[in-house]
Amino acid sequence: MVTLQQQHHPLSSSTSRADLLLAGALRGRKSFRVSFGAGTSDVLRHSWVHRNEPSTQVTNASEKCCASLGAENPMERRFEGFRAGVEDTVGHGDEVGGTDSWQEECGVVGIFGDSEASRLCYLALHALQHRGQEGAGIVTSNNGSLRAITGMGLVSEVFDESKLNELPGTSSIGHVRYSTAGASALKNVQPFVAGYRFGSLAVAHNGNIVNYHSLRAALEENGSIFNTCSDTEVVLHLIAISKSRPFLQRIVNACEQLEGAYSLIFLTEDKLVAVRDPYGFRPLVMGRRKNGAVVFASETCALDLIEATYERESRYAFGEILADEAPVDCDVVIAVPDSGVVAALGYSAKSGVPFQQGLIRSHYVGRTFIEPSQKIRDFGVKLKLAPVKGVLEGKRVVVVDDSIVRGTTSSKIVRLIKEAGAAEVHMRIASPPIIGSCYYGVDTPSSGELISNRLSIEETRKFIGADSLAFLPLERLRQVLGEEAPTFCDACFSGDYPVPPEHMKNKELEVVVSNASVA
Ligand SMILES: O=P(O)(O)OC[C@H]1O[C@H](OP(=O)(O)OP(=O)(O)O)[C@H](O)[C@@H]1O
Numbered sequence: 095m096v097t098l099q100q101q102h103h104p105l106s107s108s109t110s111r112a113d114l115l116l117a118g119a120l121r122g123r124k125s126f127r128v129s130f131g132a133g134t135s136d137v138l139r140h141s142w143v144h145r146n147e148p149s150t151q152v153t154n155a156s157e158k159c160c161a162s163l164g165a166e167n168p169m170e171r172r173f174e175g176f177r178a179g180v181e182d183t184v185g186h187g188d189e190v191g192g193t194d195s196w197q198e199e200c201g202v203v204g205i206f207g208d209s210e211a212s213r214l215c216y217l218a219l220h221a222l223q224h225r226g227q228e229g230a231g232i233v234t235s236n237n238g239s240l241r242a243i244t245g246m247g248l249v250s251e252v253f254d255e256s257k258l259n260e261l262p263g264t265s266s267i268g269h270v271r272y273s274t275a276g277a278s279a280l281k282n283v284q285p286f287v288a289g290y291r292f293g294s295l296a297v298a299h300n301g302n303i304v305n306y307h308s309l310r311a312a313l314e315e316n317g318s319i320f321n322t323c324s325d326t327e328v329v330l331h332l333i334a335i336s337k338s339r340p341f342l343q344r345i346v347n348a349c350e351q352l353e354g355a356y357s358l359i360f361l362t363e364d365k366l367v368a369v370r371d372p373y374g375f376r377p378l379v380m381g382r383r384k385n386g387a388v389v390f391a392s393e394t395c396a397l398d399l400i401e402a403t404y405e406r407e408s409r410y411a412f413g414e415i416l417a418d419e420a421p422v423d424c425d426v427v428i429a430v431p432d433s434g435v436v437a438a439l440g441y442s443a444k445s446g447v448p449f450q451q452g453l454i455r456s457h458y459v460g461r462t463f464i465e466p467s468q469k470i471r472d473f474g475v476k477l478k479l480a481p482v483k484g485v486l487e488g489k490r491v492v493v494v495d496d497s498i499v500r501g502t503t504s505s506k507i508v509r510l511i512k513e514a515g516a517a518e519v520h521m522r523i524a525s526p527p528i529i530g531s532c533y534y535g536v537d538t539p540s541s542g543e544l545i546s547n548r549l550s551i552e553e554t555r556k557f558i559g560a561d562s563l564a565f566l567p568l569e570r571l572r573q574v575l576g577e578e579a580p581t582f583c584d585a586c587f588s589g590d591y592p593v594p595p596e597h598m599k600n601k602e603l604e605v606v607v608s609n610a611s612v613a
């Protein structure tokens with residue numbers, strides 16, 4: 095582990111140390127670990143500390159997790175179809191055997207050094223709401239103790255002004271949940287807070303710990319009692335039993351035992367620590383507010399909302415590369431909102447072709463994956479996206495999206511745009527073809543259902559009905575990532591799985607590698 099940075103935090107002398115640590119300890123791969131704060135308190139405690147809200151109704155291990163969903167909760171209706179027969183350790187990925195589109199998974203946030211920490215956390219969670227709608231929670235640290243509020247439902251359903259008033263403090267972490275391990279139930283809603291012999295510790299996790307079953311079995315064998323049926327809880331137990339010193343080393347020690355995907359944010363009475371797995375499976379970005387407060391979040395949209403700056407935006411570069419690699423005579427560049435917007439701006443800037451809003455997204459419609467059948471899903475795309483005739487009629491249109499998964503969205507979009515009168519439709523995709531399923535926490539369909547696994551780029555172009563189709567070449571993606579490229583997992587694009595997963599669900603591992611990038 096190498097210390098990259100030590101600096102004075104401008105806000106408070108009691109939180110005066112900021113360490114940015116770049117760890118190379120985990121299996122020889124590079125990952126980053128970041129901690130902010132000072133000192134440790136040596137409080138002797140073993141019990142769980144406050145998870146306010148009804149979540150404190152702790153249960154015996156054999157209880158089905160789905161049991162604690164409240165009847166009045168709107169999410170109960172939304173997830174009704176998924177819950178039948180759900181076992182303790184089951185999340186969405188296991189229940190439905192993959193979903194209709196590329197799922198982004200939970201969102202995590204951490205704020206350090208701002209007197210409005212819980213409010214900023216709340217706003218940032220709003221920006222990340224698309225990553226998980228089952229439950230939300232915030233933990234703050236104030237005057238040497240942690241305080242948590244968690245609940246089922248959307249951020250706006252769980253929190254209001256009075257709840258936020260109950261969460262004073264200058265540091266906070268937050269979570270929006272899309273379950274992958276452990277059913278959709280209140281007790282599995284994060285952040286989790288635990289008390290152990292050195293004080294209190296909270297954690298928010300995005301990802302899937304693939305060796306969770308064996309870790310939990312070993313911990314239970316040694317007497318650990320679990321409070322939830324989420325994979326995330328093992329991390330707290332591993333930290334609590336670690337013999338390493340100081341606190342950061344205990345985290346390293348715990349994470350060294352984890353396999354799979356984890357972007358984790360920890361909060362103690364005086365520290366905030368962000369950890370990313372050695373392969374960078376799940377996203378995590380760092381930003382800073384003007385007052386010096388440090389922010390971690392799953393996506394940059396959360397940084398933008400709370401006016402924290404982030405140094406690099408690679409999606410813009412992906413758009414520029416597409417314009418460079420796959421130019422085409424066209425009149426207008428449009429995006430599939432919201433995920434294609436930044437890349438479309440990059441394409442437009444590089445090609446000199448104007449960017450316009452050719453598709454308007456309705457934010458009042460649920461994500462298409464909630465719809466149960468293919469037939470209904472087709473309507474879903476139409477409901478979600480409305481073409482703007484004035485922009486499209488008679489035009490040669492370049493449409494930029496971030497990915498093609500099964501091909502459902504792209505084919506509907508091409509049809510919508512043509513029906514609106516476009517003369518030509520050229521799809522540009524700001525990622526390489528997705529040829530392999532994900533086993534590390536992104537709920538993707540099985541490999542066989544991925545269109546780029548089954549069809550060549552030319553066949554995919556025909557399937558979606560576009561006049562041309564181009565993907566971001568994998569080598570160019572790696573170029574953008576530079577030296578960091580080997581530290582990121584690109585299994586879904588390359589078929590090269592860095593960690594063989596313990597549980598394969600029903601997905602096949604075989605992938606067909608497709609080399610061409612333009613059709
Ligand atoms: O090829 P398909 O299987 O249709 O999936 C591809 C689509 O899925 C994602 O959107 P999603 O529906 O997740 O909504 P988003 O725009 O909120 O990301 C992605 O941005 C593509 O538009």
Ligand SMILES: NC(=O)CC[C@H](N)C(=O)O
Pocket residue numbers: 185199200201271272273274275276282299300301302303324325326535
């Ligand atoms: N989507 C996620 O990142 C889920 C985190 C964790 N595995 C859970 O199920 O709660």
